[in-house]
Amino acid sequence: MAETAATKAAAKAATRTERPGPAWRSYGGDRRSTRTLRLRTSAAVLAVTVLAVLLVPPLVQLDQQAVDLAAKLQPPSREHPFGTDDVGRDLLLRCVYGLRVSLLVGVAAALTATVVGTAVGATAGALGGWVDRAVMRVVDTISSVPHLLLGIFIVAMFRPGVWPVVISVALTHWLSTARIVRAEVLSLRSRPYIDAAVSGGASRWRVAVRHLLPGVLPQAALAAVLMVPHAMWHESALSFLGLGLPTHTASLGNLIQEARGSLLAGQWWPTLFPGLFIIVPTLAVAGLAGAWRERINPRRRSELML
Numbered sequence: 001m002a003e004t005a006a007t008k009a010a011a012k013a014a015t016r017t018e019r020p021g022p023a024w025r026s027y028g029g030d031r032r033s034t035r036t037l038r039l040r041t042s043a044a045v046l047a048v049t050v051l052a053v054l055l056v057p058p059l060v061q062l063d064q065q066a067v068d069l070a071a072k073l074q075p076p077s078r079e080h081p082f083g084t085d086d087v088g089r090d091l092l093l094r095c096v097y098g099l100r101v102s103l104l105v106g107v108a109a110a111l112t113a114t115v116v117g118t119a120v121g122a123t124a125g126a127l128g129g130w131v132d133r134a135v136m137r138v139v140d141t142i143s144s145v146p147h148l149l150l151g152i153f154i155v156a157m158f159r160p161g162v163w164p165v166v167i168s169v170a171l172t173h174w175l176s177t178a179r180i181v182r183a184e185v186l187s188l189r190s191r192p193y194i195d196a197a198v199s200g201g202a203s204r205w206r207v208a209v210r211h212l213l214p215g216v217l218p219q220a221a222l223a224a225v226l227m228v229p230h231a232m233w234h235e236s237a238l239s240f241l242g243l244g245l246p247t248h249t250a251s252l253g254n255l256i257q258e259a260r261g262s263l264l265a266g267q268w269w270p271t272l273f274p275g276l277f278i279i280v281p282t283l284a285v286a287g288l289a290g291a292w293r294e295r296i297n298p299r300r301r302s303e304l305m306l
Contacts (some may be wrong), residue, residue: 041287105245117178124187125184127204169231179283184219225288228288239257256274
């Protein structure tokens with residue numbers, strides 16, 4: 001009997017040892033490895049993009065506007081990895097220059113829109129009362145107009161160029177940042193250390209500058225990063241419609257607009273590669289921004305791990 005009881009206990013211990021762990025732990029490990037892979041891939045793609053934009057134009061001593069009619073509409077080859085366009089220009093070099101211009105417009109517009117949106121949202125959230133209500137009604141009114149329509153109206157008042165597009169994109173994309181910053185300020189105002197600062201005699205300006213503004217900067221910076229690809233898409237749409245950058249400027253929207261006739265004739269490469277130069281950096285920025293969002297919001301990250 002004693003031997004039988006010992007055998008049963010040993011079998012039960014072996015079963016308990018061999019029993020697999022909870023399913024959610026392995027699932028969380030898979031999620032962590034997938035997130036790490038996504039983060040590394042996004043960082044690598046974005047690093048290659050930035051290096052190409054910064055290094056290719058000064059290192060490659062070629063004129064991206066050079067016309068060679070004898071080599072027009074050549075498919076991708078060793079000499080021209082992305083092929084050539086309808087006047088024989090190298091498409092890889094044109095795409096790099098186009099990405100350079102589109103990225104400049106996107107970064108400038110995103111920074112301008114973030115500054116405007118942060119100022120408006122912080123003012124509305126810090127002052128509250130009728131100021132908050134009036135500012136948010138203005139934001140809602142402007143948001144009711146489609147971004148592209150409002151952008152076309154703004155850019156039509158200027159000559160085609162880089163800065164009119166930057167102004168157009170910035171003035172139509174600060175609204176979401178204003179809402180995010182206002183919501184964060186309203187959340188911070190209910191924190192105990194804000195009440196302690198007010199009870200200690202701190203002025204409203206000091207509370208806003210020393211306590212509220214540093215608290216909203218991570219959210220504002222994340223909004224600026226996410227706005228860069230959005231601004232690039234907006235610039236490409238305006239240039240595709242012929243309302244953005246001048247036609248001789250190698251922006252990605254202009255490249256796609258120039259390739260419409262070639263696509264109808266069966267040449268796919270003049271349209272595909274400029275489109276990829278818009279999509280791939282957008283996905284890379286989205287991957288990095290997702291990791292950043294989980295980092296500044298630990299509660300959401302812990303919920304995703306379960």
